[in-house]
Amino acid sequence: MPITYLHTMVRVKDLDASIAFYKLLGLVERRRSESEQGRFTLVFMCPPDQADGHADVELTYNWDGDEGLPSDSRHFGHLAYTVDDIYATCRHLMENGVTINRPPRDGHMAFVRSPDNISVELLQAGDRKAPEEPWASMDNTGHW
Incomplete structure (x- = not known):
């Protein structure tokens, strides 16, 4: 049974600060989606030369906050x-x-x-x- 890596998801407390951090690493925003019903934003970031979706970090931001973040992780x-x-x-x-x-x-x-x-x-x-x-x-x- 073949398997293909898709992405890694991390929950973030401050979306702008997290995007700025990953940009400092050299990643770029590949795509973004927002769910009004689910009250969250997903931002997919990747190295600029790997925009095929197989090296993504998915930043998940819950609009209503997440009091557990940031923890030690x-x-x-x-x-x-x-x-x-x-x-x-x-x-x-x-x-x-x-x-x-x-x-x-x-x-x-x-x-x-x-x-x-x-x-x-x-x-x-x-x-x-x-x-x-x-x-x-x-x-x-x-x-x-």
Whole structure:
């Protein structure tokens, strides 16, 4: 029985803050739908070169709020993306107020969190980069 990955859904408390976070990662809005009857908005975001719908993150925003958000969400696991330059990506995120929870000390992997505490793993595409400061000596912040 074949199976095809469709998307990952995460609930968000502040739709605008979440969209801004995923845009900082380089994702673009692929489509959006709103349900007046269900009182929710769905925003599908993806890497610009993967707009076929098979790499989507579905941001689900409930209009009447969700008092359980943001919780630790560690039970969710994480989203993972490869990036062309892990150091430049982390620098860009930091310059825009994102905490690097697990810095890319090894030139290969970093973790950050969305405004809704969704853990996002960033992996260097191809070979790992040589260790570089300030990342090589930067401590973890919080958890991922």
